[in-house]
Amino acid sequence: xxxxxRHSLKQDKFPVTQAIRALRAAKxxxxxxxxxxxxxxxTAVCARELGIDEHAAIKTIVFETDTGAPLIVLMHGDxxxxxxxxxxxxxxxxxxxxxxxxxxxxxxxxxxxxxxFGTRRPVPVYMEKSILDLPRVYINGGxxxxxxxxxxxxxxxxxxxxxxxxxxAG
Numbered sequence: 547x548x549x550x551x552r553h554s555l556k557q558d559k560f561p562v563t564q565a566i567r568a569l570r571a572a573k574x575x576x577x578x579x580x581x582x583x584x585x586x587x588x589t590a591v592c593a594r595e596l597g598i599d600e601h602a603a604i605k606t607i608v609f610e611t612d613t614g615a616p617l618i619v620l621m622h623g624d625x626x627x628x629x630x631x632x633x634x635x636x637x638x639x640x641x642x643x644x645x646x647x648x649x650x651x652x653x654x655x656x657x658x659x660x661x662x663f664g665t666r667r668p669v670p671v672y673m674e675k676s677i678l679d680l681p682r683v684y685i686n687g688g689x690x691x692x693x694x695x696x697x698x699x700x701x702x703x704x705x706x707x708x709x710x711x712x713x714x715a716g
Contacts, residue, residue, distance in 0.1 A: 563688030564654060564664030569696075572704045576696040579684070583658065583691035589623025592693055596684065600624045603693075604677060604685040606660045608649045608669070611638040616652055618662050620673040620685070620701065625713040632672070632712050659690040662705055673701060675709040 560566075560578045569576055581595035593600035603623035609632065610616050617636070619627050632641040646657040654666035662671050662685070677683060677698050685701070687694040701707055 561687070561689045561692055563661065563692070564666075565661035565686070565688035565694070566664075568664035569694070569700075569704065572700075574696060574700045574704060576694045576700075578687065579693045579695065581691050581693065585658070592684065593623060596693060598684055602680050602683050604683045606662050606686055608644045608652060608660065609641045610644055610648075611636060612640045613638065616644065616667075616669050617641070618665075618669050618671045619710075619712065620662060620671065620677060620707065621713060622674060622677065625674065625715065627674075628712045628714045632710070635672075635710055635712070655686075655688055656690065659686060659688060659692070661686045661688040661694075662701070662707075664688060671701075671705040671707040672710045672712075673698075673705075673707040674713050675711050676713065678702070678709060 579596050584591045589600050589603035589605050593603045600623040604620050605623055607619045607627055621627050629641045649657050649660060652667055653660055655661055680698055682695055683698045684693045684695050
């Protein structure tokens with residue numbers, strides 16, 4: 547199923563990230579998968595490398611409102627977040643993605659390796675409602691090329707994620 551990163555023997559071991567620590571503390575059952583990360587490859591590369599449907603590869607997108615309040619939106623890999631819909635749901639004028647530097651400062655993770663689990667600061671999490679219809683999802687484990695498989699109900703339980711409907715065709 548998952549191919550190991552061939553760059554070095556050291557990387558054949560699964561990393562212990564803040565996300566892993568948070569999930570272990572919450573007693574979540576998850577699987578770990580490594581793949582060869584490609585810059586700007588996104589969930590398409592993850593899905594291809596792991597042999598999964600891109601719809602089940604969940605991306606973690608960090609936004610901020612017009613007042614500077616941060617939030618995380620979890621979305622299917624083959625869909626996009628409607629910022630207009632998200633702003634309406636939150637009752638704010640606009641919602642815009644954070645810059646990579648702000649994402650790292652807020653979460654402790656690099657873009658391409660951002661996990662919603664174990665963030666540096668607590669951030670409200672919103673999750674596309676239809677993710678809950680999937681039996682298993684694959685979400686970033688806090689490092690580029692490191693994915694975790696789990697039951698989507700555990701995401702809601704651990705993160706107190708709010709289901710929303712903001713998906714647009716990708």
